Amino acid sequence: MKRDIFQAIADPTRRAIIALIALQAMTPNAIAEHFDTSRQAVSKHLRILAECEVIKPSREGREIYYQLEISKMKEIDEWLEQYRKIWESRYEQLDTLLSELKQQEKQERKI
């Protein structure tokens, strides 16, 4: 029942929806036109995304515009941060290794 942002982005259709409304809010019908599934199926995805607060609905007459809550994306970014640190330090290690190899080459050339 309890869903989080990671489950929200696990489904490719939901990622596509996120990408679609990233720049401008859209109604369920407009969104559904971009997929070959039913409007109701899209509606389900929207509900899940809204539950996770990745998107936010705003009513306008009889239409509902869904807008991306970009701050939720930052949560993923924050989670990634710990691994970013690792791969950056790996790069440094690689740099060190490369310069060591260069140094070694020089030494060998001298022989």
Next chain:
Amino acid sequence: MKRDIFQAIADPTRRAIIALIALQAMTPNAIAEHFDTSRQAVSKHLRILAECEVIKPSREGREIYYQLEISKMKEIDEWLEQYRKIWESRYEQLDTLLSELKQQEKQERKI
């Protein structure tokens, strides 16, 4: 059947496994000790992670060490990039808005 990195990180146990072996490779048994599920359940998660190439096994005698393939994490980072651009530009817009409001305040004070 076809799984991607986003499905791999959707499960909390798998995220915990990733965090666990991020700094040093570990064997399935050692990993399983950190969870209250069976070794086989962990083994299943490892298989999924390996399928997605998030982790890489390396045999040592009769033990298998699983190591995080940190480059796979970058894929998520690359996907996030498009949204990072958006939230950064939103900040700029917010800055603009704030300075406009300040300007407006000044105008009103004059009246």
Next chain:
DNA sequence: ATTTCACGAAACCATTCGGTTGCACTTGAC
């Protein structure tokens, strides 16, 4: 007031998921 449109909710279905138990295989120890 009646009809139409935009949408959500419910019921149902096939598939997948995450877990367990039991078994098979390979490797190191005796």
Next chain:
DNA sequence: GTCAAGTGCAACCGAATGGTTTCGTGAAAT
């Protein structure tokens, strides 16, 4: 060679997932 340790795999199970179809509701249009 025999035994134990470390591991993967298959079968099974209940719950969740993603989809469809049908129905209900509120707002706009007629």
